[in-house]
Amino acid sequence: xxxxxxxxxxxxxxxxxxxxxxxxxxxxxxxxxxxxxxxxxxxxxxxxxxxxxxxxxxxxxxxxxxxxxxxxxxxxxxxxxxxxxxxxxxxxxxxxxxxxxxxxxxxxxxxxxxx
Amino acid sequence: xxxxxxxxxxxxxxxxxxxxxxxxxxxxxxxxxxxxxxxxxxxxxxxxxxxxxxxxxxxxxxxxxxxxxxxxxxxxxxxxxxxxxxxxxxxxxxxxxxxxxxxxxxxxxxxx
Numbered sequence: 001x002x003x004x005x006x007x008x009x010x011x012x013x014x015x016x017x018x019x020x021x022x023x024x025x026x027x028x029x030x031x032x033x034x035x036x037x038x039x040x041x042x043x044x045x046x047x048x049x050x051x052x053x054x055x056x057x058x059x060x061x062x063x064x065x066x067x068x069x070x071x072x073x074x075x076x077x078x079x080x081x082x083x084x085x086x087x088x089x090x091x092x093x094x095x096x097x098x099x100x101x102x103x104x105x106x107x108x109x110x111x112x113x114x115x
Numbered sequence: 116x117x118x119x120x121x122x123x124x125x126x127x128x129x130x131x132x133x134x135x136x137x138x139x140x141x142x143x144x145x146x147x148x149x150x151x152x153x154x155x156x157x158x159x160x161x162x163x164x165x166x167x168x169x170x171x172x173x174x175x176x177x178x179x180x181x182x183x184x185x186x187x188x189x190x191x192x193x194x195x196x197x198x199x200x201x202x203x204x205x206x207x208x209x210x211x212x213x214x215x216x217x218x219x220x221x222x223x224x225x226x227x
Contacts, residue, residue: 003158004158031213033213033214033215035215040219040220041219041220042119042204042206042217042218042219042220043159043204043215043217044217045214045215045216048213048214050213055213056213056214059214091158091159093159103161103164104161104215105161106151106158106159106160107158108156108157108158109158
């Protein structure tokens with residue numbers, strides 16, 4: 001079946017602009033995660049949804065970052081007033097359940113470049 | 116907080132050589148441990164996992180044993196192939212939490 005998909009695959013934007021990154025999880029997966037992977041680093045947690053609600057947003061770096069999942073399926077990560085330090089690959093993952101579910105299925109990521 | 120430390124890469128090997136990638140962790144409680152692999156141009160894939168001490172995870176010829184006494188989860192393969200060239204990430208999931216903590220990744224390059 002279809003895996004996790006993310007769009008766009010690449011996004012180049014100017015400093016100060018607003019961007020939206022989309023994630024389509026595997027159908028039926030209730031848990032959805034966003035991670036950020038900077039060059040030469042491992043993925044770092046941003047936010048976790050269980051259904052429509054954010055169960056844990058402790059990884060969001062500041063209030064310029066926001067994410068929604070209004071219908072419990074597709075999620076959008078929104079970044080306001082982008083900065084060059086936001087340049088990274090943003091990864092989305094989903095799993096059938098939340099806490100205690102071991103396997104997270106990752107999408108290919110969106111590479112964000114802020115110029 | 117939780118953390119994972121991996122050996123730095125790249126690790127460069129010839130085909131059929133023995134592979135070890137070291138991974139140690141710091142965590143409270145009793146985490147589950149994972150190895151993920153990222154092939155060029157692809158997303159992260161779960162390679163293997165172990166959920167309690169002394170468990171051995173294995174897949175595609177790769178193995179790793181959960182060693183609580185040394186807080187380690189080293190990845191091994193007896194005979195690597197060119198197709199194993201990828202970046203390997205060690206990760207942990209602490210009990211009661213849902214989010215993974217990753218190491219920085221180790222690039223493996225296998226030449227014919």
